[in-house]
Amino acid sequence: MTPEREPMSNVDTAWLHMDSPTNLMMITGVLFFEKPLSYEALADVLRNRLLKFKRFQQRVINYDKSFKQTYWETVPDFKVEDHLIRIEVPEPGDKKALQTLVGQLMSTPLDFNKPLWQFHFIENYQGGSAVIGRLHHCIADGTALVRVLLSLTDETPDPVEAVEAIPGVPSTATADPRHSTSVKSWRLGGRLYQQHPQKNEHLARWLQYAKLGAGAVTTLSKLVFRPFDPKTLFRGELGVQKTAAWSNPLSLADVKAIGKSLEGTVNDVLLTAMVGGLRRYLVAHGQTIGKLNIHAAVPVNLRPIDAPLEMGNYFGLVFPSLPVGIEDPVKRLKVLHRRMDAIKRSPEAMVTFGVLQALGMAPGELESFIVNFLGRKSTAVMTNVPGPRETIYLAGVPLKSMMFWVPQSGRVGMGISIMSYAGKVYLGVTTDARLVPDPDTIIEGFYEEFDALLSLVK
Numbered sequence: 001m002t003p004e005r006e007p008m009s010n011v012d013t014a015w016l017h018m019d020s021p022t023n024l025m026m027i028t029g030v031l032f033f034e035k036p037l038s039y040e041a042l043a044d045v046l047r048n049r050l051l052k053f054k055r056f057q058q059r060v061i062n063y064d065k066s067f068k069q070t071y072w073e074t075v076p077d078f079k080v081e082d083h084l085i086r087i088e089v090p091e092p093g094d095k096k097a098l099q100t101l102v103g104q105l106m107s108t109p110l111d112f113n114k115p116l117w118q119f120h121f122i123e124n125y126q127g128g129s130a131v132i133g134r135l136h137h138c139i140a141d142g143t144a145l146v147r148v149l150l151s152l153t154d155e156t157p158d159p160v161e162a163v164e165a166i167p168g169v170p171s172t173a174t175a176d177p178r179h180s181t182s183v184k185s186w187r188l189g190g191r192l193y194q195q196h197p198q199k200n201e202h203l204a205r206w207l208q209y210a211k212l213g214a215g216a217v218t219t220l221s222k223l224v225f226r227p228f229d230p231k232t233l234f235r236g237e238l239g240v241q242k243t244a245a246w247s248n249p250l251s252l253a254d255v256k257a258i259g260k261s262l263e264g265t266v267n268d269v270l271l272t273a274m275v276g277g278l279r280r281y282l283v284a285h286g287q288t289i290g291k292l293n294i295h296a297a298v299p300v301n302l303r304p305i306d307a308p309l310e311m312g313n314y315f316g317l318v319f320p321s322l323p324v325g326i327e328d329p330v331k332r333l334k335v336l337h338r339r340m341d342a343i344k345r346s347p348e349a350m351v352t353f354g355v356l357q358a359l360g361m362a363p364g365e366l367e368s369f370i371v372n373f374l375g376r377k378s379t380a381v382m383t384n385v386p387g388p389r390e391t392i393y394l395a396g397v398p399l400k401s402m403m404f405w406v407p408q409s410g411r412v413g414m415g416i417s418i419m420s421y422a423g424k425v426y427l428g429v430t431t432d433a434r435l436v437p438d439p440d441t442i443i444e445g446f447y448e449e450f451d452a453l454l455s456l457v458k
Helices: 010-017 039-048 095-106 142-150 183-194 203-212 214-225 252-262 266-284 329-344 348-359 364-375 440-457
Strands: 005-007 026-033 058-061 071-074 084-086 117-125 128-136 242-246 294-301 315-318 380-386 397-405 414-421 424-432
Touching: 026 095, 026 142, 039 084, 039 117, 095 117, 095 128, 095 242, 128 397, 142 294, 142 380, 242 440, 252 266, 252 329, 252 424, 252 440, 266 329, 266 380, 266 414, 266 424, 266 440, 329 440, 380 397, 397 414, 397 424, 424 440
Parallel strands: 084 117, 294 380, 380 414
Antiparallel strands: 005 071, 026 128, 026 397, 058 071, 117 128, 242 424, 294 315, 414 424
């Protein structure tokens, strides 16, 4: 019997073709659990919930940069166990060792003969468990994939809803209510949109600009003719190895208090501290700062707020200018606030979405040239993901914290992620090891900048 096939969209194909040895197009996440999680329970959750999305049973056909149509093909005799790998943290088994392991996995390609995702299960980590997930960007964008992961969870440790089994997929624990498909868990995924209304308020305006054409042409011209980002320690020839680091939790209440005092948003406060951390790193390593500004590529969700959860990439990019040259954190916050407000009113996200659609149809050499060209106009990829406000559970075990990174493309060697969950905020940094071998130093600078802002409030 011929396996089922369906064509891959142009945008998904564009992200597939951006894959390179120095920048693998994987979205990487780490989930931390307060108590031990069993391998069997996790495997059952994946069977009963993740496989509801057929994309996770499909591999890619014709994934090279040729003119051939690229397809999704269902894998015969698919097994969850092929994608759920037991792994141990190297000695001494602490946070630093786990960060090294995450960096190594970020640098390791997925097997293109299989569906492009993998979970690495760490049974014993600091009294609980941890799971490292790697999912290729061609499956879906970060917003959709985070919603998928949240759909695996529940709002209580013992949901009572009946299990909806997947036809043809065996399960050894379908009678256990902990493994049920909770309606509440889907609502958790929906909160990602509800908590980011500012990213959707201007969707109608962006669409209007795109239809009129003039605004889109102007925006594209500005992007094309804008100078390349300045040379800093964060830019240079990339290697293969990645490094990863993440912060300890910060109080979301403190972030809100700072924002209220300084008339800024939660995002403004976190961006201000993050940019200050980048500044401190450059100064400590002898970089001349002056009036330095660098750009970040920021994904913007373009799905409607009430859109159903489905696979694929449907987002654009905006490129805010980050005032690294401003030492005073209050002045830096005011500047960032103005710049972010201005970029929200522009059609930039819709324009870049159109560029991505075109890239999916371009010849390999032309696509690589355009990706590298645009990559020289930014220094980092930056995301801000608002997670659930309350503690959630996977297979009955409470999720302590989580962190996600989206990949970098072209010549970009740094990724910055801000994640909120259950009243806490976390900063994650991934870097090219050749350029920035010590991203923990950036995290330390972030702490210092945040404490400086908090001292103004207190």
